[in-house]
Amino acid sequence: MRAMRVRGAAFRLAAALLMAAAIPSFAAAQNLAAWFAAPANHAAYGALAAEAQQMAVSLIQAGLSDSLLADRLIEAAKKRVPPATLAATLREDTQRCLAVAASLRSLGLLPSDPKKASASVEQASLLLRAGISEQALRAALAAAADKLGANQAAVDRALAALSVVATIQAEYRLSDAEVLALATGLVGCDLSNGKLNSLIAAVKSAVKKGLSVSQAIDDSLAKVTKGKSSNAASEKASNADKEKEKKEKDKETGKGNGSKK
Amino acid sequence: MMNCDDTRACVDEWEAGAEPSRGPEELTAHLASCADCDERFGTLLPFVERDCREAMRFEPSECPGADPCLGDAVMASLEAPRRRLSLFAPAARFHAVPTHLLAAAAAAIFVLGLSLGIYFTRQGSGTVTVSFALQAPQASTVSLAGDFNGWSGEGYQLRRVGKSGTWEIKVPLKRGKAYVYNFVIDGKVWIADPAVPAKIDDGFGGSGSLLRL
Numbered sequence: 001m002r003a004m005r006v007r008g009a010a011f012r013l014a015a016a017l018l019m020a021a022a023i024p025s026f027a028a029a030q031n032l033a034a035w036f037a038a039p040a041n042h043a044a045y046g047a048l049a050a051e052a053q054q055m056a057v058s059l060i061q062a063g064l065s066d067s068l069l070a071d072r073l074i075e076a077a078k079k080r081v082p083p084a085t086l087a088a089t090l091r092e093d094t095q096r097c098l099a100v101a102a103s104l105r106s107l108g109l110l111p112s113d114p115k116k117a118s119a120s121v122e123q124a125s126l127l128l129r130a131g132i133s134e135q136a137l138r139a140a141l142a143a144a145a146d147k148l149g150a151n152q153a154a155v156d157r158a159l160a161a162l163s164v165v166a167t168i169q170a171e172y173r174l175s176d177a178e179v180l181a182l183a184t185g186l187v188g189c190d191l192s193n194g195k196l197n198s199l200i201a202a203v204k205s206a207v208k209k210g211l212s213v214s215q216a217i218d219d220s221l222a223k224v225t226k227g228k229s230s231n232a233a234s235e236k237a238s239n240a241d242k243e244k245e246k247k248e249k250d251k252e253t254g255k256g257n258g259s260k261k
Numbered sequence: 262m263m264n265c266d267d268t269r270a271c272v273d274e275w276e277a278g279a280e281p282s283r284g285p286e287e288l289t290a291h292l293a294s295c296a297d298c299d300e301r302f303g304t305l306l307p308f309v310e311r312d313c314r315e316a317m318r319f320e321p322s323e324c325p326g327a328d329p330c331l332g333d334a335v336m337a338s339l340e341a342p343r344r345r346l347s348l349f350a351p352a353a354r355f356h357a358v359p360t361h362l363l364a365a366a367a368a369a370i371f372v373l374g375l376s377l378g379i380y381f382t383r384q385g386s387g388t389v390t391v392s393f394a395l396q397a398p399q400a401s402t403v404s405l406a407g408d409f410n411g412w413s414g415e416g417y418q419l420r421r422v423g424k425s426g427t428w429e430i431k432v433p434l435k436r437g438k439a440y441v442y443n444f445v446i447d448g449k450v451w452i453a454d455p456a457v458p459a460k461i462d463d464g465f466g467g468s469g470s471l472l473r474l
Contacts, residue, residue: 071408072464078412079451081465089464126439129461130471156437163439163459163473170458194387194436197473 032056032066035073044077048087055094062101063110065118068125069093093125100124103138108150120155127159130166133176137162140183147188160193161186167200172213185221199224263291268298387436389474393444395419395454398426400446405430407442407469414445434474441469 035041036049052073056066072093076086100121104110111117124137140162144154165183168174174182186196199220206216263271263283268291271281281288292298393405404414409432419428434440441461443451453460454470461469 075408075412075463076465078406079463079465079467085465092464123439126441126461126471129464130459159439160437160473163471166471167459167473170460 032070032073035070041073041077045073045083045086048083048090051087052090055090058094059097060114062098063105063112063114063117064097064101064121065114067115068097068118068122071122096125096128097121099134100128100137103134103141104155107138107141107145109141109145109155111152116152120152120159123159124155124162127162127166131169132162132166133179135176136165136179136183139180140165140187143184143187156193157187158183160196164196164199167197168203168217171204172207174213178214178217182217182221185217185225189221189225191224263287265291265295265298268292268295388433389436390431390433391472391474392429392431393419393442393454394422394427394429394456395444396425396427397444397446400426400428402447403428404445404448405432405442406445406451407440409434409440409442414448419444434472436474439471439473441471443467443469 032052036046036052042049052069056069059066059068069090072090073086076089081089101110101117104117104120104124109120111120128134128137137158140158141155144158144161148154148157161183164186165174165179168182169179186199189196189199191198202220202223203213203216206219207213211219267283268288271283271288274281395403397403403419405417405419406412406414410417417430417432419430421427422429428444441463443453445451451467453468457470457472459471461471463469
């Protein structure tokens with residue numbers, strides 16, 4: 001009897017521990033239907049549920065997760081957005097997400113896992129909402145795919161570069177050509193993703209020194225791109241050193257500059 | 262005193278994501294005396310300084326979810342039963358352990374393993390403590406809401422610093438991601454961060470701030 005009680009308790013413990021471990025997974029999987037099922041959400045936004053579900057279906061069919069819309073619903077509810085405004089925004093968001101997914105897919109950059117695909121689409125959509133054009137997004141993605149191959153690293157690179165572009169664009173009015181040049185230049189430069197932000201201050205500093213924004217961008221990019229600046233400058237320095245050494249040798253051997261004639 | 266080679270090595274270390282072996286003060290001193298290095302690396306200096314400051318400022322104890330003692334405590338909890346078994350039970354006794362106890366132990370290790378995974382991921386994947394600040398002398402409360410906290414300012418109230426009307430909060434966030442956030446003043450007014458130029462249209466008539474780490 002005692003053994004059975006111990007065995008029963010142990011199995012209950014095991015089940016409880018496994019349940020406890022599984023709860024966060026259930027919470028993370030909360031989708032649109034679950035959100036609308038909550039009484040407070042249903043009362044405020046229940047009228048949108050059917051249309052939102054249709055939008056969710058179109059996202060899921062495109063290989064994405066409906067969490068893209070669920071996150072926006074959460075934001076809207078916290079901000080107490082009127083249902084009509086929310087409905088219009090959800091439609092725009094859905095179209096934007098589908099367009100981003102199509103861009104990623106055309107370059108072989110859309111992950112097959114809906115969760116990963118949604119994460120990439122969400123980050124890219126943020127940049128579009130920050131003022132980055134779809135053309136710049138595609139150009140940056142294409143440049144990153146060329147440099148790194150069709151993989152997640154290329155997506156990360158393009159998004160990191162475009163975040164910097166968004167910040168510089170917010171401060172200085174950039175033409176479409178400048179945006180494209182900056183985006184592709186950042187993708188191709190030698191700075192790691194984490195250091196790309198340094199370009200913002202570099203551009204600001206160059207503008208303060210009197211350069212035009214366009215020149216400031218070129219100058220700053222040149223300093224962090226192989227073969228253009230710091231390396232070119234170091235090559236120049238090393239050539240100067242070599243020349244100096246040569247001159248010294250020439251002096252030792254009694255040759256002057258004139259001997260080169 | 263640094264020379265040009267040391268400076269280049271220092272910048273290379275920084276670009277590679279490592280903490281430079283020489284302090285930013287030495288770098289500053291060299292750039293002040295070397296026009297060539299100043300031209301090459303001058304614009305990067307503020308970032309080297311910033312990252313050195315961040316590296317010094319970031320301590321795991323500031324991160325609410327990353328108790329530095331947690332790893333030791335969990336390891337101790339995993340190791341303690343093993344020590345007891347090895348002291349009081351011969352190795353052969355392991356074969357006689359009932360299956361239900363093994364199931365319970367496996368479940369416990371699975372759960373503890375998840376906790377360790379979360380802990381080490383937070384530490385190893387580049388979490389950085391971000392300091393948010395807002396100048397709002399008239400505000401009674403200011404909270405921070407963004408996509409990183411489900412747009413809920415609960416638990417993210419800013420602390421008034423001194424009498425200047427500056428509000429501040431430090432939040433650990435993962436690097437390599439873009440975030441959107443708002444300050445919420447007195448629980449009802451949602452504003453973008455005035456100090457951040459990149460704004461995101463929230464689609465609801467307002468805007469949020471874009472933060473990329």
